Amino acid sequence: MRKTLTGFLSAVLALGLGTLSLTAEPLPYPHKVVTLVTHSSPGGGSDLLLRQLSKYLGKYIGATFVVENVHGGSGAKAMARVAAAPADGSVFYAATPTYIHTSLLSKPSVTYKDLEPLANLFADSEVIYTRADGPLTSLKDVIDRAKKERVRWGASNPTSLESQAAERLKRAAGVDATLVTHEGGGEIMLNVLNGTFDIGIGEIQEIRSQLDAGKIRLLATFNPQRIPEKPDVPTVKESGYDVTVVKFRGLAGPKGLPDNVTKLWDEAIKNVLADPDYKARYTEEVLVPNYIPHAQYQAFITHFADTTEAFLKETGAVK
Structure with a gap:
């Protein structure tokens, strides 16, 4: 499909x-x-x-x-x-x-x-991101933590592609993270930065300012291939979870x-x-x-x- x-x-x-x-x-x-x-x-x-x-x-x-x-x-x-x-x-x-x-x-x-x-x-491009000064440095870290304790992930409204991507990732990884949704990407980013959410799922333009300032770390993209402008960011599929979205x-x-x-x-x-x-x-x-x-x-x-x-x-x- x-x-x-x-x-x-x-x-x-x-x-x-x-x-x-x-x-x-x-x-x-x-x-x-x-x-x-x-x-x-x-x-x-x-x-x-x-x-x-x-x-x-x-x-x-x-x-x-x-x-x-x-x-x-x-x-x-x-x-x-x-x-x-x-x-x-x-x-x-x-x-x-x-x-x-x-x-x-x-x-x-x-x-x-x-x-x-x-x-x-x-x-x-849909990406998974976290705060740069936090303990999570890879998607594997995110999933490992979700298997050990209750965590919160952020995505836009419940019927968005971001929320569907998060649910599919949870299913593929076998974890039960709590998905918290907001109407706008700005609120999600703020909750990631203050540690309320382990990760956020959204578009790069929503987090551009904090990404450029070095306060946001990209962990993975849901794209089928790596983002040309971000070649060091692996795909979710490369990270071991068969989930792609466009x-x-x-x-x-x-x-x-x-x-x-x-x-x-x-x-x-x-x-x-x-x-x-x-x-x-x-x-x-x-x-x-x-x-x-x-x-x-x-x-x-x-x-x-x-x-x-x-x-x-x-x-x-x-x-």
Whole structure:
């Protein structure tokens, strides 16, 4: 199942980045202001991504971009906000695996099926980290400690990919660590730094400041391969636990987006991903460009959801 999903992701990646080009002027857009909605709290992965992306989108789309944080229900409220908006290109949602997991596990009134996938931008690296001045120096240390005493691990909301990765790691390692969740990555990092959590699971951009300051230590990545920018960090699988996850980051809107809007975004996303200044920024954040155009994105999301649902049924999380 994991090999199938990883292979599908790689195939679409090869398709998507084949014809990048830059435009000289922003493309005319039917709205002066575009709202980018995220369920993430300030400082969370999606919040940081949207705020950074917004700085560059204006070079390629003739509009002003604003980020709106809609908390609650592990993404359910944000999905409802976007689904109720006009399908005219004025409002989009930061789509991540969370909106799939929330839909399958919580069964909200509005699910991922009520939104239209627009396009994908990145594949993200999920990492396991701890405080640099703590006693844990490897994933083996983490698991050994969890086998001897009661420990607490931190991850984002209960229906996130991070939480699912933690549960899968617990299962693979045969440990019963207590998983504590928060809506934002910032709270998790603070609890790791003060010793409340042994480890946190999240994206590198959420912990970048403390990582650069030498206060955070990376222990492993859930990626299928090592992170090129962090070659000394082993994968979870290399560490002896057969768990890999791939996190997508894209945009979705209300159902019924017009063709002129989706085609414009297809062109703009290719261009913004090729922008040298933005490329330097997202490379620093260990984001891998993974452009999936509108025509292929629905199939990708459906495949991801079907694969995720099969796993959740296998583990008894859903019936």
